[in-house]
Amino acid sequence: MNKFYVFFSVFSxxxxxxxxxxxxxSKKGECSVCGNxxxxxxxxxxxxxxMRTNFMDRVIKGSDTFLQSTPGExxxxxxxxxxxxxxxxxxxxxxxxxxxxxGSSGGKFDQAKGVFTxxxxxxxxxxxxxxxxxxxxxxxxxxxxxxxxxQMAHCFxxxxxxxxxxxxxxxxxxxxxxxxxxxxxxxxxxxxxxxEEFDILxxxxxxxxxxxxxxxxxxxxxxxxAPLRFDTVVQHKENSWHIPYESGLPRYAYxxxxxxxCLTSS
Numbered sequence: 337m338n339k340f341y342v343f344f345s346v347f348s349x350x351x352x353x354x355x356x357x358x359x360x361x362s363k364k365g366e367c368s369v370c371g372n373x374x375x376x377x378x379x380x381x382x383x384x385x386x387m388r389t390n391f392m393d394r395v396i397k398g399s400d401t402f403l404q405s406t407p408g409e410x411x412x413x414x415x416x417x418x419x420x421x422x423x424x425x426x427x428x429x430x431x432x433x434x435x436x437x438x439g440s441s442g443g444k445f446d447q448a449k450g451v452f453t454x455x456x457x458x459x460x461x462x463x464x465x466x467x468x469x470x471x472x473x474x475x476x477x478x479x480x481x482x483x484x485x486x487q488m489a490h491c492f493x494x495x496x497x498x499x500x501x502x503x504x505x506x507x508x509x510x511x512x513x514x515x516x517x518x519x520x521x522x523x524x525x526x527x528x529x530x531x532e533e534f535d536i537l538x539x540x541x542x543x544x545x546x547x548x549x550x551x552x553x554x555x556x557x558x559x560x561x562a563p564l565r566f567d568t569v570v571q572h573k574e575n576s577w578h579i580p581y582e583s584g585l586p587r588y589a590y591x592x593x594x595x596x597x598c599l600t601s602s
Contacts, residue, residue, distance in 0.1 A: 429470035
């Protein structure tokens with residue numbers, strides 16, 4: 337990528353006055369160099385329905401789901417979702433609980449407090465309908481947090497050995513395109529089960545619907561890393577090209593490159 341940048345910088349006069357500069361793209365999709373906006377992520381309702389059906393057939397109904405869960409539990413969860421969905425936010429309770437905040441010890445008290453604080457912020461401050469997915473052992477966490485948690489949000493506690501990713505994705509997809517989910521999990525296992533045809537559709541849905549918790553303030557305010565709004569593919573407009581590239585820094589599989597090359601012509 338450095339060679340590509342140098343080429344456009346040095347030989348811009350020879351290729352119709354094209355100039356290349358490294359750029360940053362804002363959360364809204366605006367290029368820091370030319371001011372153009374990236375195209376938004378496009379996932380039609382038809383493609384979403386196709387992906388959701390494929391996910392239900394291959395991941396939820398597939399025999400591999402039952403390796404660490406029982407058919408009875410899956411049916412109990414599906415019935416629970418049918419009765420309580422749609423949700424605005426689906427949250428991986430353990431994932432959130434294990435995310436240590438500055439000053440916390442990481443014990444059960446702090447884990448329970450972390451899940452409670454995020455759920456309270458979403459349901460009471462933001463007015464969202466929340467589903468919290470957890471494991472049975474979480475019911476033994478301090479009742480000071482668990483009891484009010486079950487009152488302010490819908491909660492489903494799976495068996496301790498069950499996989500919770502399929503449950504989380506099922507609930508989010510079942511609720512429709514307007515639902516986001518909170519987890520730092522990469523969801524890599526499910527890509528292989530969906531097949532190549534649905535790989536990019538799943539990723540587009542994941543990029544545009546997955547949130548992460550950045551930090552929780554002492555007053556209970558939660559700062560999130562919001563879902564991506566724009567598509568990270570090579571984009572062309574009348575007088576510009578935008579090319580995303582790998583910076584070499586580590587990133588999660590569901591995260592997209594944040595470094596861009598902006599090419600503009602005068």
